[in-house]
Amino acid sequence: MLSGSKVVLRARYEEDIPILRTELYDDAVTGSRAEGAPWRPITPGAKDPRLFVDDQGPETVSFSVVERDGGALVGTATLWGIDNHHRAAHIGLGLLPSARGKGYGSDVVAVLCHYGFVVRGLHRLQIETLADNHGMLRSAEHNGFVREGVLRSSAWVLGEFLDEVILGLLAKDWKPNATS
Helix, strand or coil: CEECCCEEEECCCCCHHHHHHHHHHCCHHHHHHHCCCCCCCCCCCCCCCCCCCCCCCCCEEEEEEEECCCCCEEEEEEEEEEECCCCEEEEEEEECHHHCCCCHHHHHHHHHHHHHHHHCCCCEEEEEEECCCHHHHHHHHHCCCEEEEEEEEEEEECCEEEEEEEEEEEHHHCCCCCCC
16 A cells, blocks of 8 residues: 555455446546547446456556545556656546545645655656646646646547647656655
8 A cells, every 4th residue: 555645545446446437437528538538338247447457467557546534435546658668657547526626636646656756666757638637737736747748639538629738757856745
């Protein structure tokens, strides 16, 4: 487990999957904004590739996010596209609608930075998000990420093209918070 000031990142439990699927991916709008692919329903009981954790895959590390106080499930966190040669990876997270606006996103990003830079010894972390995802942009910038560019009209989401923002953080520029 990895702890921040508000959240704990832990392994994905089987009982997390139905909650995460219902709250994050069953809704076409939320699911479409979270994925880089068209939304589609997943058959109940099927191994949902967005939530099923393959512990053998070296390029992705998935966590469930729970409240530090109380242990309630509040979302997912992922370090993905891990490139050990270039010592770089991408950060992704998804918070349940009821958990948004409470500072959990900033804390998740801080804990993922700790994991990436300290535990994994990475040199660079990157975030790609829709330009109108103000919560993620705030969470990234709060943790020292710098806007590096905009991919204009690069994401097809529910009938329109949206801009994506790319943010990056180098290990030498990271200012760690109190995580463990």
